Amino acid sequence: MNATGREGRFRYRGAELVYDDLGAGPLAVYAHGGFVSQAVEDRMGLFDWAPLLRAGRRLVRYDARGHGRSTGEAVDTDYTYASLGEDLLALLDHLGADGPADAMGSSMGCGSVLHAALRAPRRFSALVLLIPPTAWTTREAHARANRAAAETIERQGAGAWLAGRQAQPPPRVVADVPRFPPTPQRRILPAVLRGLALCDLPAPASLATLRLPALVLAWEGDPGHPLSTARTLARSLPDAQLHVSRTRADVGTWGERAASFLTGRGRPPAGAGRCCGHC
Numbered sequence: 001m002n003a004t005g006r007e008g009r010f011r012y013r014g015a016e017l018v019y020d021d022l023g024a025g026p027l028a029v030y031a032h033g034g035f036v037s038q039a040v041e042d043r044m045g046l047f048d049w050a051p052l053l054r055a056g057r058r059l060v061r062y063d064a065r066g067h068g069r070s071t072g073e074a075v076d077t078d079y080t081y082a083s084l085g086e087d088l089l090a091l092l093d094h095l096g097a098d099g100p101a102d103a104m105g106s107s108m109g110c111g112s113v114l115h116a117a118l119r120a121p122r123r124f125s126a127l128v129l130l131i132p133p134t135a136w137t138t139r140e141a142h143a144r145a146n147r148a149a150a151e152t153i154e155r156q157g158a159g160a161w162l163a164g165r166q167a168q169p170p171p172r173v174v175a176d177v178p179r180f181p182p183t184p185q186r187r188i189l190p191a192v193l194r195g196l197a198l199c200d201l202p203a204p205a206s207l208a209t210l211r212l213p214a215l216v217l218a219w220e221g222d223p224g225h226p227l228s229t230a231r232t233l234a235r236s237l238p239d240a241q242l243h244v245s246r247t248r249a250d251v252g253t254w255g256e257r258a259a260s261f262l263t264g265r266g267r268p269p270a271g272a273g274r275c276c277g278h279c
Helices: 038-044 050-054 081-095 108-119 137-156 158-167 190-198 226-235 254-264
Strands: 007-010 015-022 028-031 058-062 101-106 124-130 214-219 238-243
Touching: 007 081, 007 108, 015 081, 028 081, 028 108, 038 214, 050 254, 058 101, 081 108, 101 108, 124 254, 137 158, 137 190, 137 226, 214 254, 226 238, 238 254
Parallel strands: 028 058, 028 101, 101 124, 124 214, 214 238
Antiparallel strands: 007 015, 015 058
8 A cells, every 4th residue: 555645743742643644434543563664564565455445444544653754752651552552542532533433453553452442442443453462471571572672772782683683584474575674763762672561462351341343363473473362362352353364365365354344344355265264
């Protein structure tokens, strides 16, 4: 999806948050994953949201605090999922959303969406949760790695961390997707890493109270986004569907799947076939 739409900006809690507003119709907002931005995701070509526009949705995608065009400070707690969820709610306020909106989030954005939805469930009509990040029993190892990365950057500079990050093989299902440097400015990278180390997805017992239709989209073979998290998330939410992709081609159907889910609440996209397991 190359068209960026109408750019908007607003200030909230000491940061300027930048978003792109495209299309017309019922509102759907999208929160990207950690260390990327809208522009980087477009260059990666991983997700195609054009089907939502064709389905008559107004799509607002924004750069998270400290990412891409949005500004941020070196404050660890600004980058927890709960804090980023507050930014999402502030975006809805800024947009003048007077009714519930659909919300989509990938990885870090998935965490942002879930925390925002639990805080203000009446602000949302349905959720699309992409590659949920490692959570609960698997989260601590991820948190330790983030804290160690923050210390490495502070001692040796970002170059050493970036080199190690580039050396890690990507999940097989997305091995052909281009990789880009992280978008947060290097001066705030340690704070972003520590903020993500401080947080987790909401507890399953809390998720069980969230009675919103949800579509969970996951892929296999990714320790940072393990299927154990996606499955527990789908089981915990009272009204959730889970789809697991094992090929890059199937990941390419996610935009159609999201559009079909949000407009028809679960009808499979034309030509996309059935879920490829664990649904």
